[in-house]
Amino acid sequence: MNSEERMLHEECGVFGIYGSQDAANICYYGLHALQHRGQEGCGIVSANEGTLKYVKGAGLVNTVFNEEKLSSLKGDIAVGQVLYTNAGGGELTENIQPIVFHHRTGDFAISYNGKLVNADRLRKYLEDKGSLFLTSSDCELLANLIKKDAAQAHIDRIHSIIEALNMVEGAFAFLIMTGKRIYACRDKHGLKPLSLGKLKDGSWVVASESCAFEVIGAEFVRDVEPGEIISIDHHGIRSNHFSSFKHRNMCSMEYIYFARPDSDVDGCNVHAFRKESGKLLFKEAPADADIVIGVPDSSLSAAIGYAEASGIPYEMGLVKSKYIARTFIQPSQSMREKGVRMKLSAVRSIVGGKRVVMVDDSIVRGTTSKRIVRLLKEAGASEVHVRIASPAMTHPCYYGVDTSTYEELISAQKSVEEVREYIEADSLSFLSTESLMKSGDRCEMCMACFDGKYPTDLYLTNEDATLYKRYKIKAK
Numbered sequence: 063m064n065s066e067e068r069m070l071h072e073e074c075g076v077f078g079i080y081g082s083q084d085a086a087n088i089c090y091y092g093l094h095a096l097q098h099r100g101q102e103g104c105g106i107v108s109a110n111e112g113t114l115k116y117v118k119g120a121g122l123v124n125t126v127f128n129e130e131k132l133s134s135l136k137g138d139i140a141v142g143q144v145l146y147t148n149a150g151g152g153e154l155t156e157n158i159q160p161i162v163f164h165h166r167t168g169d170f171a172i173s174y175n176g177k178l179v180n181a182d183r184l185r186k187y188l189e190d191k192g193s194l195f196l197t198s199s200d201c202e203l204l205a206n207l208i209k210k211d212a213a214q215a216h217i218d219r220i221h222s223i224i225e226a227l228n229m230v231e232g233a234f235a236f237l238i239m240t241g242k243r244i245y246a247c248r249d250k251h252g253l254k255p256l257s258l259g260k261l262k263d264g265s266w267v268v269a270s271e272s273c274a275f276e277v278i279g280a281e282f283v284r285d286v287e288p289g290e291i292i293s294i295d296h297h298g299i300r301s302n303h304f305s306s307f308k309h310r311n312m313c314s315m316e317y318i319y320f321a322r323p324d325s326d327v328d329g330c331n332v333h334a335f336r337k338e339s340g341k342l343l344f345k346e347a348p349a350d351a352d353i354v355i356g357v358p359d360s361s362l363s364a365a366i367g368y369a370e371a372s373g374i375p376y377e378m379g380l381v382k383s384k385y386i387a388r389t390f391i392q393p394s395q396s397m398r399e400k401g402v403r404m405k406l407s408a409v410r411s412i413v414g415g416k417r418v419v420m421v422d423d424s425i426v427r428g429t430t431s432k433r434i435v436r437l438l439k440e441a442g443a444s445e446v447h448v449r450i451a452s453p454a455m456t457h458p459c460y461y462g463v464d465t466s467t468y469e470e471l472i473s474a475q476k477s478v479e480e481v482r483e484y485i486e487a488d489s490l491s492f493l494s495t496e497s498l499m500k501s502g503d504r505c506e507m508c509m510a511c512f513d514g515k516y517p518t519d520l521y522l523t524n525e526d527a528t529l530y531k532r533y534k535i536k537a538k
């Protein structure tokens with residue numbers, strides 16, 4: 063994977079289980095399998111005879127939880143989350159989820175992956191009605207929307223949730239847990255992944271990625287549909303749709319970079335997607351070279367595809383240290399720069415004297431690509447041809463993926479030739495948006511960070527709207 067100071071951050075991961083006496087333990091293993099989606103904090107809340115109890119904290123799943131903490135989480139329902147801080151905005155401590163809300167109509171917890179683009183407007187609307195907010199989290203906003211008409215006690219919770227979800231705009235996968243039920247909800251644009259699975263004992267599980275099912279021995283049942291709320295309780299599962307508007311604009315970065323290769327996202331295996339993108343990349347941008355290498359880990363499948371299509375041998379020219387946390391978690395630029403060097407090594411005996419095709423998943427700011435090209439050249443590579451298995455990133459993401467600002471995105475500032483020069487590569491090519499779409503045999507997909515076509519209204523500030531117009535014209 064493109065180890066990054068590149069300001070391309072993970073999303074979060076959510077996991078829920080209903081109907082197992084071992085709910086908290088299974089949730090732990092589910093979150094462990096989703097750890098790649100967020101490493102800054104995590105939490106689990108379980109329900110025991112209607113009472114919610116939680117454990118959460120900063121750090122990795124295996125550092126926040128131990129046997130004692132897990133055994134304190136009794137009950138047969140649990141939901142959890144792994145967090146990447148900026149995804150929800152605000153401070154780490156206030157955003158570690160699930161967040162438990164106390165209300166006279168019953169406590170409930172929310173776990174969330176995504177970002178609401180109209181959060182500021184809704185917050186103002188609720189504050190005008192008298193709500194007070196303790197955090198900047200979208201979770202708290204949703205909880206307030208769900209409870210805004212609580213005085214009308216005859217309204218079923220599902221109707222309150224439907225009404226709340228119809229007020230929010232953006233990309234999200236929410237798990238809402240009460241003392242006896244889980245509601246799994248996915249945005250109507252289909253931007254965020256959420257899958258449903260079942261364990262052999264009949265317990266239902268729901269997770270951001272299907273790789274979490276494999277590890278707990280659950281079978282994949284289906285994806286939660288865009289605009290759908292699945293209620294899971296002692297009746298089994300029931301489906302409601304909060305919107306008839308429905309699209310399958312899955313975030314293309316899930317396939318390119320975020321998701322694990324063994325996950326199926328919206329019916330498409332991530333490894334297969336990446337491998338196909340590598341094949342198409344070769345068709346669009348062949349290179350005369352001796353070996354093909356991938357930047358570990360998320361670029362390896364595309365590199366295999368490129369090698370297979372080109373007939374050039376695939377080699378392991380870069381090795382990643384397994385014991386360094388992902389580079390982009392390091393808070394400062396100097397720490398991140400050190401991180402890249404500690405994390406990746408070029409294999410001199412493989413790349414020495416060779417013309418190398420280096421396949422990577424994306425270029426955000428260009429500083430990492432430059433360093434990796436240098437690493438390869440210092441290890442004796444005679445030429446380095448960089449091939450990127452995604453289009454040039456020219457726009458920021460407003461849906462919870464921290465892809466930097468226009469000013470930081472190198473492809474928003476420079477032409478392909480200028481980027482090539484900056485990263486000191488012998489040649490550079492990006493995959494086209496057409497081939498990206500073809501890689502997953504998809505008809506719809508969010509590619510807004512490459513083409514500026516955002517699938518939702520963005521509710522931009524005047525300043526952001528001016529920037530958007532300027533860069534959209536430039537990208538053409």
Ligand code: SF4
Pocket residue numbers: 233253312313314315316458459460461463465508509510511512
């Ligand atoms: S803008 Fe980019 S990162 Fe954001 S959801 Fe769309 S494809 Fe994903």
